[in-house]
Each structure stands twice: as C-alpha cells, then as structure tokens.
Amino acid sequence: MEWRLIKKSGENCLVEPNLPNYEETRHTFSWSLVDDELKGWKEGQGLNIAEIAIDRHAESSRVHYVALRFLAQDWTVKEFTYGELKAQTNRFANVLQKLGIVKGDRVFVLAGRIPSLYIAALGTLKNASVFCPLFSAFGPEPVYQRMDRGDAKVLVTTTLLYKQKIEQLRSRLPKLQHILLTDAEADMGEGIWSLPQLIAEASDEFTTVSTDAEDMALLHFTSGTTGMPKGAIHVHKAVYAHYITAKYVLDLHPDDIFWCTADPGWVTGTSYGIIAPLTHGVTSIIDEAEFDADRWYRILETQKVNVWYTAPTAIRRLMRVDIEPRKQYDLSHLRLIHSVGEPLNPEAVVWGEEKLGLPIHDNWWQTETGGIMIANYATMDIRPGSMGRPIPGIEAAIVRRHEDGTVEVINKPGMDGDLALKSGFPSMFRGYLHDEERYRKCFVGDWYITGDLATRDEDGYFWFVGREDDIIKTSGHMVGPFEVESALMEHPAVAEAGVIGKPNPMIGELVKAFVSLKPGQQPSEALKLELIGFARQKLGAAIAPKEIAFQDNLPKTRSGKIMRRLLKARELGLPEGDLSTLETN
Template sequence: MPEGNPKETIHKDAAPRVRPNLTDYDRARAEFTWVRARAALEGQPGGGLNIAHEAVDRHAGSDRGGKVALRCVAPDGTADSVTYAELAGRTSRFAHVLRSLGVGRGDRVFTLLGRCPELYTAVLGTLKNTSVLCPLFSAFGPDPVEQRLRLGDGRVLVTTAALYRRKVAERRASLAGLEHVLIVGPGAGDLPGTLSFDGLMATAPERFTIPPTSPEDMALLHFTSGTTGAPKGAVHVHEAVVAHHATAAYALDLHPEDVYWCTADPGWVTGMSYGVIAPLVHGVTAVVDEGEYDARRWYRILAEQRVSVWYTAPTALRMLMRATPRQGPHDLPASYDLSRLRFIASVGEPLNPEAVVWGQEVLGLPVHDNWWQTETGCIMIANFAACEIRPGSMGRPLPGVEAAVARADCADRRSPTPPSRSPTSAIREWRACSV
C-alpha cells in the first residue's frame, strides 16, 4: 500500500513536460461552444460529417499519411505497425466488401473480435460505408451474443472461426436476419454459410468514396451490460465524433505526438469511443495489445512502446497494485523504463483513493478518474491534467457539459432535454429539481 494519505489533495507540477490542453478550467467552460468544437474537424462538402473520414482519411490524405496509426502487439510480444495511409486502404477495401454483399446505409454490421487490426478495419470500413457498427464483447456467451444480434437486427457478423463455432453456429438458424458471416483468419472453408474476410479483402479496391453522411445519420449501436434487465441499445450518430474529439483533448489530454494505450475491450463503449475513434481522430499512435493481461507484459508494453497516455480500468490498476514482488511495491515497475508516461486515466467503475495515490507513489503519476455511460458515448466528468486531484472524486464536468445532482424521490423531475449547443446523441443535459 502506498505511503501517501488517500485523503490529501494531490497538487500538480507547475511546469509539466507537456502543456495541457486545458489550463484554465473556468475560462475553458466560459468560452466553449459546440459550434467551435465542430469547426475543429474537417467535415464533408456540403456540411456532412463521417467518423471514419475524420479518424483516417483526412490524415491519410495529408502529410500525416506515413505516420503510425496502430502499433499492434501480438500475443508473443512482437509488434507490427499500420500507418494512416495503410489503414485508409484497408478500411476502404472493407467498405467495398460490404457494398459487394449488398450491405448499405443503415444496415447493422456486428463485430465479435478481440483487440486485433482487423477490428479497426471492420469498424472504420463499416462507418465509411454509412452502415451501422455494433461491437460485441468477445467473452460473451452464446445467449448474450444471440440476444444482441436479434435486438440489433444484425445483417453482417465479423468474427473468427473459433468464436463462431462456440457462440453462433448452433443458433444461426434462429437469426433469420443474419445474412453474412465473415471469418477473420483461417477456417471459413470449414464452416458452412460463412465467407473468408481475408479472401474478400484481397480482391477489393483500395480506394472508396465515402457517401455524403448527415451528422444525424446513425453510426454506432452499443448495448448496455444488461445487469438491470434486458440489455438496452444506445444509438450514437456521426456527429458524436465532435464529442469524441473534444473530450479526448480535455479529459485525456491527447496531443498529436502521443503514443496512446487504451486497455478497454472494443466490445464495450470505452474500447470503441476511446480505444478506436478518439485517438485516431486526434492523429496519435494507438497501441493495440492482442494478448491477455499480465502485469509484466503490461509494464513491458508501456516501456517498449513508449506509451505517453494510458487509459485503463480500476480493476486493472488494483491487479497491478497486488502484483508486487516481496521486495517492495516499487520493484516491478522500476524494472521498466516508464519515463515517457505522462498521463494516466481510469474509467469503468469507482476508482478507490488508494489507487490514485498508488499511481503517484509507485509510477510517479496520479490516476485521473472520470465518469460517463454507454448512453452518453463520451466522457462527461473528469479530473484534468492541469488541475489538482482529490482522491475519490470523479472530477468536474467537461466544458460543454452541465451536471446536476437530483434527489431520487423528486416528483417534479422532467425528461432529459438536450442543450441547444450540443450535438445530438453526444451530450445530454439532465434538468431536474434542485436538491
């Protein structure tokens, strides 16, 4: 356990290595407008907006095309790079694959994949095609997979042979709307009713013109966990990319030169909003770890990939806290060069104060907690790089976000009303009676 007092406020260095994007909280809130946030993106001619264009094509078509977009670490520890130009070609190929199958605007494309390069290709190629992407958690059992495919009216599923056999094959007959199953890697030839993802990609063109995309066009369909009943679908439109971009700048302090690692599974909203979309929209290099959790592996990735911004979960941090050799809590992380790491953030569940202090004492950096939900699609409340941290606090509302505390038994509560200045499905302001 770290020596620091988990109740003490943590003050920041007056001269950080990198100037934070948000240095004056009150001024940022006063000056922020969603119109200006939208103007920070390129957009399409005529006012259109497409997430995949902002995340890939606008970088690939500039002098950033040769920059590394994805740094993919295989289970054996070897790493391969994918540039923005290469990712643009791959995602365009997948958009053509969908077109060749008759899949178009608004059709639902599901992914049941782990953290792998093909996931990024499928996600962004789907959005280029103006189809709707719905990610599934690869650890789901057959029941939740079937349930979500049915609720989401899945027409296409991209998965592996092993996952298909274990979770979908026996239930395929009950999913009348599921027309196409694309198998990543080997095995498609042995599975009736499936197609080879790699085979289709090999013959598809590398250039694709993204159709005009309305900011209000449906882009993402996420499902809640189902812990309080049947899983509920949360729809996010292409204009949500405005919030992905703005919140990643403020809450994660992303800069173009960063190497960024989000450990969240892409089957959940964190892994999609901040593991796939936000880092690429910012033009950073994103680390993709295809292996399973192991404390030494994680420290090795942080060191070898020169990670500067790390977004992870409280559970993972507590596992790292316990993974300390008998010599002392500093010995394991001290075995690796973590000098490039400058910002750590966490989300997914309440972050205990001891974990915040552990980061400060052992890693030399406090952990910045933040809060949001599947329904919001982006971070609402956060601790910021330039602001002090009170361990145990989720922080303060982001610029452009209004937060309030509502009494549970308030009889005068009204329906959620979107502020006029926020993008639909990206930000919602809850207006309720005062406490």
C-alpha cells in the same frame, strides 16, 4: 485517512497542456467551434466518424504516420499507417457494398483485439452502416440476444468463435445474411465467406457513403440489473465528444503514443480504443493479450507510452502484485494516467503517485453518454476519490426528482441527489433500439437522469455516492457502498471490497462487505473482527459493515465494475439476472 489534495499546474506538465485554464475554456467553449474544426477539413461534405478519424490524416502530412500498432500474444508487431488504414477500411467498405449491405444495416463484430476488428469497425462507418461490437468472451446466448435485438445482417468473427458460438445460432437469426471469417482461407459455404479473400479482391478506392451528423453510427449494448440488454444508439456527431475529450481530458498531442487497455466490446474500447486517438492522429497501442502485470509494464516501457487509459480493476490488480514499477521498468515516457469503469478508490489515486510517479486521474461517463463527461485534468488539482469536474460543453448537476415530473437542482454543496446532465451534447445517446418507452424514462425535461447518485462540493468537484439501486438504507442512514469499500481498502490486508445491503427486520438493511485479501493474507475470524473495528473507526458504527465475508475473486463485469447486485443476489438466493458481461477469467 484524510486524503491530501494533489496539487497540479501547467508548469509541472511535460508538454504544454491542451487545457491550461479550465475556467476560461468552460466560459468560452462552444460545440460550434468543434464543428468548424472537424467539418472544415473537407468543405461541403457530410459528417462521418471514419473520415474524421482516418481520411483527414491520410490526406495530410501524417499519411505515413503509424495509426495502430498491434502487439500479438507472442509480441509480434503489426502496424498500420494512416494511409494503410484508409486503404484497408476502404476495402472493407467495398466488401460490404458487394454483399448488398447499405446505410443503416447493422454489422456486428465478435473477435478479440485483432486488426480485422478495427478495420471492420471503421470500414462499416465509411459505408454508413452501423458498427455493433461484441465481447469475444460472450457465450452463445448473450451473443444471440444482442444480434437478434440489433437486427444483425453481417457478423465478422473468427473460425473458432463461429464454430463455438454462432453455428448453433444461425437458425434463430433469420436476418443474419453474411458471416465474414477473419482467418478463413476459403469460403465455408453460402453466406460464410473468407474475409481475407474478399478483402484481396476489393478495391482500395472508396467514396464514403453520404452521412449526416444524426445518422446512426454505433450501437452499444449495455446490461441493466434485470431484463434484456439495451442497445444504446449513437450517431456520427458523437465524434465531436470523442475528439474534444481526447484533447482536454487525455491531453493528446501529435507525437503521443497512447494506450487504451479496454476491449472494443466495451464502449470505452470503441470510443477511446478506436475513435478518439485517431481523431488526433496519434499512434495507438493495441494488445491482443489479456491482463498480465509484467506484460503491461513491459508495454509501457518498450512502446514508450505517454498517455495510458485503463480501468480501476486493472489498477487494483497491479496494486496486489509484488512489483516496484519504477525500479524494474523505465516508465519515464509516461506523463498521464486515466482510469474509468467505476469510481477509483482514493488509495489507488495515491498509489499511482507513489509507485508510478504519477497520480491516476479518474473520470466518469456511461455507455449512454458515449464519451467522458466529468474528469480530472492534467492541470487541475486532484481530490482523491472525486470524479472531477464536467468537461467544457457539459452541464452537470445534482437534482431531486418530484412526483409532478419536475426536477429541482440542488445548489447547496455536499447534498446528495441524482447526477443529471443537461441534454443536447453531441455524444448523448439518441435512443434504445426498439425501446422508445425505456429511453423516454431516462429524461425529465431537459435533464438526463443518469441513475447514479452523487454530491458536488463547494469548488464544483463531483463525488460518486452509488448507483441508485445500490444505496443501502440502514437505521435511517443512506449509505453509499463506494464509501465503505474505499475505507476497507485502506486496511493493509485488503485488495478489493464489494458492499451490499442485506435485509434486516430491525434496521432495514445491514451493511455487509465481501473482501478479497492481498497475497500472503489469510482469512480468519480475528481478521474479520479487525476489519469491522477498522471500518468503525473510519466511518462510525452506523455506516461500517456489520458482516464481512472473505472471497478470493469478487464478481466483476469485463469493464471492471464490481457486480454488487450479483453479490446481493447470491447472498439472498435471488435470481442472478443477466450475466452476459460477467468477467469469467
């Protein structure tokens, strides 16, 4: 299928867009303008993410406006206004000071999406300490690897998670001084404290520790295909990118209800589930429960969500259920949907327009970039399958690396190469903790080499080809798995697909697809042949898969990315490597 262009303009937006003219804004944009806007609220002060996100609003007319609205498993609602959030984060910062935690010390949080996680994150920043989120579903060993590598001094967690995962690790973490239990009524021993008790005893007045724009603020661990997790360092100035992308990409307005479904254990859940919406003074919805299609639609309806930010894996799950969203739920308040985590298949973009009444806007970024870099916008035409165009202030290019250590920018449209970003933007990571050599290898001159391969069309839209280590070399062709996966997903029986290269002595690698079927579809040899023929018709014999295997659930990370390298390792009987981010649901 040739995916049709989805025409957009400011005229069909429900509110006046923050980015009415992309070209004009790119031409006039400067990060210094953001500097004036955000630092100017309190002249003479240093830059601190928490002050920009909370105190700036708590000391304004928005003091009584709801900042965070938590939905518990049983639908119980707990809200924090900006004024209340300021008081609670001040209390947490005072707790850290009482415990002797100082600027630069790492504070880890291992918890589900509960209020204590968000308060700890922002209170940590006020104390000029470093917030380090962990997925609550991590097993003991992944937790240990990150806390050990991150020099953890404080851990905020629940009593259950402590007993399940931390108690056995304490002797291996000599730097860990304090464990704060979010649900303990009393201390459990030396160094294992009741956080509610400490919070109750703390003052709600706090003077933010002096912070500089380049002080470490966030430490996000990201897993590669091999080796130990990497700790990507982000500084307080990253808030400039959080703010401007929430303005231009998410198009947040003061009265918006915003819902980012990501867990803060993933960088999206911190950058856009905590920080970015708060910088705009809007109300964020936070759901404690895991994915459930009916529950999610009910949240969109009952909370009157305006802007929704989710992941491709969630969208594909919604596509698989027998629900007619607009017939069964009132989604009239929803005006903008965004997706991130892995490339969004064209079919999913169009499904959004047909079933939700809105196309889904894909965007691209990485843990290392700290914020959205390339996006589709509310007023810009969508080309389904494209990641969009760079945000104002970001220079992106397709480059080729040469053996002499230089890069060549490829200006010819349609040619694939390394997706690279010109360094120097505020949310660029400042290093991998304790691994300077690995960090240096990410750059060639002024260019950050992302590890993704992409192309750029004649109008400046970028298109994902694949991870550099995912590219399949077959019979002299370079095949991007995403292209094959998207073609297979056009077949009415296919829910998801993951594609790998399988070594073959004749052609180098053959293309093999692992396919998850939609409900009601049954795997069979006949269906395999049908899918191979379907893909050949779409892609040609050289690119189409030569082997297909049916699999109920494809392995994914908790952020929704299909783990192709795990599919390949299992297919070839190779070591599976780091599985700490593997989705276990």
